[in-house]
Amino acid sequence: MISTELLRRYPFFAGLNDDYMATLAKSAVEYSVDEGHCFFPEGDILDHFYLVLEGIIAIVIEVPDRDEVQTLTRQLTGNLKNRDVTVSTVRPGNIFGWSALIPPHKSTASAKAQTPCQVVSFDCEELRPLCDEDHEFGHLMTQKVAQVIRERLRDMRMESLAEIAI
Secondary structure, eight states: OOOHHHHHTSGGGTTOOHHHHHHHHHTEEEEEEOTTOEEEOTTOBOOEEEEEEESOEEEEEEEEOTTSOOOHHHHHHTOOOEEEEEEEEEOTTOEEOGGGTSTTOBOSSEEEESSOEEEEEEEHHHHHHHHHHSHHHHHHHHHHHHHHHHHHHHHHHHHHHHHHHO
């Protein structure tokens, strides 16, 4: 468990009452990771979402490497040579791994530490049943995740427009 006062510092938790903050704090653990640590690969079923306290997290997708020859055999067998592309970065005060709260709880990208990081991990195996039982809590958490998704889509759109303009 971590302090509710620590969580109150971050905008994601704004507007949550003391009981909801206590529920989140009870499900949370703070820890550090080294640069290069993979929190989860794309396609994994997620049981945790994370708050970044220090460091930078890269949200990464795997795409076919255009610089590699992709033979017909590789194409037919799905054994293409791929490369990682960072589509977003998550900085202190922001969350990632939101798929752990939204069915089917499958990650839409990988998350890797670009620098040494300190994070808070929230156990969604504890939180999901509470969201189902307390509909107000579930609704608030869903709204907060939706805001994160909206911001990430906006940022990706801006980055895409910047690439087109070049």
